[in-house]
Amino acid sequence: MISVMKFIAASLRFYRRLRRRYCLLVLLVLFTGGTNVSASLAVNSEMPERELLGSALLALDFADGRNEVIAPQLHSKVDIHITGPIARVRVAQTFRNPSDAWAEAVYTFPLPPDSAVDHMRIRIGERVIEGDIKRREQAQKIYQQARQAGRHAALVEQHRPNIFSTKVANVPPGEELIVVLEYQQQVMRRGTRYSLHYPMSITPRYTPVNTLDQAEPSINNLAVNRAAVANVMTDLAGENNNPTEIWVDLQAGFELDDVESRYHSVSKSRIDDAHWQLRLDPKSHSANADFVVEWQGRELAVPQAHVFTQVFSGEEYALLQLMPPQVELEQYHQPRDIVYVIDTSGSMGGESLRQAKRALLTAISRLDAKDRFNIIEFNAEAWSLFDTEREASVTNITRAKRFVIDLEARGGTEMRKALDLALCGPCDDRNSTGRMRQVLFLTDGAISNEAQLFAVIKSRLGNSRLFTVGIGSAPNRYFMRKAAKMGRGIFVHIGKINEVEQKITQLFERIDAPVMSDIQLQIKDGHIDVSPSLIPDLYASEPLVLTIKADQLPEYITLQGRRQGQMWQQRVLLAGESARSGVHVAWARKKIESLLDERALQRDDENRQALRGKVVDVALKHHLVTPFTSLVAVDKTPHRSEASELKNHAIKNNVPKGTQFGLARTATGMVYFFWAGTAILILALSILYLSRRHTRYEQGDLC
Numbered sequence: 001m002i003s004v005m006k007f008i009a010a011s012l013r014f015y016r017r018l019r020r021r022y023c024l025l026v027l028l029v030l031f032t033g034g035t036n037v038s039a040s041l042a043v044n045s046e047m048p049e050r051e052l053l054g055s056a057l058l059a060l061d062f063a064d065g066r067n068e069v070i071a072p073q074l075h076s077k078v079d080i081h082i083t084g085p086i087a088r089v090r091v092a093q094t095f096r097n098p099s100d101a102w103a104e105a106v107y108t109f110p111l112p113p114d115s116a117v118d119h120m121r122i123r124i125g126e127r128v129i130e131g132d133i134k135r136r137e138q139a140q141k142i143y144q145q146a147r148q149a150g151r152h153a154a155l156v157e158q159h160r161p162n163i164f165s166t167k168v169a170n171v172p173p174g175e176e177l178i179v180v181l182e183y184q185q186q187v188m189r190r191g192t193r194y195s196l197h198y199p200m201s202i203t204p205r206y207t208p209v210n211t212l213d214q215a216e217p218s219i220n221n222l223a224v225n226r227a228a229v230a231n232v233m234t235d236l237a238g239e240n241n242n243p244t245e246i247w248v249d250l251q252a253g254f255e256l257d258d259v260e261s262r263y264h265s266v267s268k269s270r271i272d273d274a275h276w277q278l279r280l281d282p283k284s285h286s287a288n289a290d291f292v293v294e295w296q297g298r299e300l301a302v303p304q305a306h307v308f309t310q311v312f313s314g315e316e317y318a319l320l321q322l323m324p325p326q327v328e329l330e331q332y333h334q335p336r337d338i339v340y341v342i343d344t345s346g347s348m349g350g351e352s353l354r355q356a357k358r359a360l361l362t363a364i365s366r367l368d369a370k371d372r373f374n375i376i377e378f379n380a381e382a383w384s385l386f387d388t389e390r391e392a393s394v395t396n397i398t399r400a401k402r403f404v405i406d407l408e409a410r411g412g413t414e415m416r417k418a419l420d421l422a423l424c425g426p427c428d429d430r431n432s433t434g435r436m437r438q439v440l441f442l443t444d445g446a447i448s449n450e451a452q453l454f455a456v457i458k459s460r461l462g463n464s465r466l467f468t469v470g471i472g473s474a475p476n477r478y479f480m481r482k483a484a485k486m487g488r489g490i491f492v493h494i495g496k497i498n499e500v501e502q503k504i505t506q507l508f509e510r511i512d513a514p515v516m517s518d519i520q521l522q523i524k525d526g527h528i529d530v531s532p533s534l535i536p537d538l539y540a541s542e543p544l545v546l547t548i549k550a551d552q553l554p555e556y557i558t559l560q561g562r563r564q565g566q567m568w569q570q571r572v573l574l575a576g577e578s579a580r581s582g583v584h585v586a587w588a589r590k591k592i593e594s595l596l597d598e599r600a601l602q603r604d605d606e607n608r609q610a611l612r613g614k615v616v617d618v619a620l621k622h623h624l625v626t627p628f629t630s631l632v633a634v635d636k637t638p639h640r641s642e643a644s645e646l647k648n649h650a651i652k653n654n655v656p657k658g659t660q661f662g663l664a665r666t667a668t669g670m671v672y673f674f675w676a677g678t679a680i681l682i683l684a685l686s687i688l689y690l691s692r693r694h695t696r697y698e699q700g701d702l703c
Contacts, residue, residue, distance in 0.1 A: 113478035131631035152635035191541035289473035310583035343443035378418035380411035423460035445476030513540035531590035547587035588622035
């Protein structure tokens with residue numbers, strides 16, 4: 001307090017020597033300086049992430065960087081063919097170059113994080129250009145040479161596991177452009193219920209301040225050049241700006257009880273008991289929420305195991321999806337410490353936060369008297385309700401519910417601070433007390449520093465289990481699934497408010513049940529390459545999914561595991577099982593993921609380069625886009641003369657449904673800088689007022 005008074009006294013002596021106009025100038029500098037710092041930080045935090053903002057865009061590059069013109073997206077058509085556990089997806093995006101100049105198009109889009117992109121073609125007018133897989137650097141060189149020579153060319157690259165981009169050089173004036181991509185993914189299974197997800201929008205991501213000046217590596221340590229990609233991103237669009245038509249052909253291979261679209265109204269037609277078709281009408285729906293289709297098999301019709309095989313390039317492959325036997329056990333409840341973490345950053349505003357609060361209130365209501373719990377809220381900062389986990393008493397639960405009800409969305413998404421609070425690290429010794437420690441994380445995952453957060457989870461997980469609950473119409477599924485996998489937990493998505501209770505109840509039923517652990521695969525003789533190499537623990541209703549490669553597949557494999565002290569063992573026949581195309585792609589996708597995860601943990605450059613080489617070898621053989629391989633297509637005939645310039649246009653991106661975006665709310669600590677500037681202004685005004693009074697008093701004495 002004495003220091004403050006000394007400062008004010010010194011300031012009074014200083015201001016008495018200044019005229020009024022200089023005082024006003026100082027006030028303006030103080031106020032605008034504070035707000036400019038805030039604005040500068042806000043811009044710096046938003047711009048790097050614009051590479052991740054939307055579901056699709058078309059940017060057409062000016063040779064001299066002039067004007068930007070909107071290029072309307074005409075139509076999007078998605079054909080999904082599901083056969084058993086494998087889905088084959090073809091995405092056709094139609095654009096038009098509305099300008100009178102030649103253009104270079106840049107198309108950025110999300111795909112499922114487990115997608116295996118293996119084919120691309122571009123149609124410009126009557127010409128069709130097929131893509132071929134090359135090393136990333138080689139593909140970029142081929143594309144740039146064709147671009148400069150005036151030839152039609154296309155380049156597909158992977159920036160993150162769920163973010164891809166396509167460049168198309170030399171699009172003629174007034175012409176339509178159709179980009180066709182094909183990929184494969186596996187169907188998700190939970191007991192007798194199956195689902196498939198197609199992303200149509202991306203929630204804008206937040207970049208922490210301390211990562212702005214660094215190249216952010218993904219989980220595979222591939223540096224993302226944010227500044228380069230940011231130049232082609234666009235603003236958010238309104239409703240029905242990017243209509244999308246989706247057609248699904250579902251051949252489950254067994255009788256179905258139910259088929260539904262979770263978040264969109266669709267027309268359905270039943271071909272037979274095991275074959276359905278669905279269609280999403282683009283006229284009444286905008287591409288602002290992820291498309292999720294689910295189907296329920298009849299209890300007695302659903303097979304316990306799917307086994308498919310394929311011969312590719314002289315090698316044999318197998319895809320196995322097995323539901324381990326359900327062990328009948330007495331009901332029990334193991335005491336646990338559970339930490340609920342809820343995201344209240346700006347991107348969670350509106351419907352997302354309402355869903356998260358409802359989910360958290362439902363979870364708290366399920367606490368047992370033997371449990372202990374705590375709640376962590378985070379946005380630009382992170383703090384907990386209690387100093388440590390408290391007993392689930394009526395008083396503590398009532399206090400917790402009041403805390404949740406009062407939560408509001410604001411500020412940035414400093415998720416690392418929340419993870420540091422929630423995860424105890426290797427020092428955690430709760431397992432010796434017989435108590436489980438679980439962390440339930442509710443967020444939309446709207447961040448860009450995934451690799452940094454994965455490193456935190458790996459180093460601090462200890463004996464905890466991390467469960468992620470994806471909130472909103474377009475959460476960052478890649479981050480949520482990977483975080484749960486690294487945290488030895490599971491992921492669940494809540495897309496609308498009326499499914500909160502059902503999804504949370506199902507989640508706790510699964511995590512309350514015993515875990516299937518110590519799963520191993522054995523063969524009689526020979527050698528096989530299995531992905532994943534380390535089989536994860538399984539929660540209730542989770543299938544075991546394995547992909548296998550061998551010179552010659554064995555007649556059968558033996559699986560064994562342990563659940564609450566009880567052993568189980570099962571023999572699975574491989575020989576004579578049904579042949580299916582795409583099995584080799586499924587193996588290659590899993591193999592590449594395992595290699596990239598292993599590479600991310602390496603510190604030795606030589607080992608990292610060796611693992612990169614293995615990724616490239618697998619990708620080139622199986623024709624897959626990876627961080628180190630790209631699809632490139634070049635037309636041999638030049639079309640644009642060197643005198644013609646390339647212009648720049650862009651398509652706006654879709655706002656994820658239920659998300660509020662007005663002023664930037666997921667940013668750095670802008671609001672704190674604003675209030676700091678306001679406080680400085682008030683202090684300066686007070687000093688000025690006191691100075692003027694003191695001056696008049698002295699003048700009165702002189703009179």
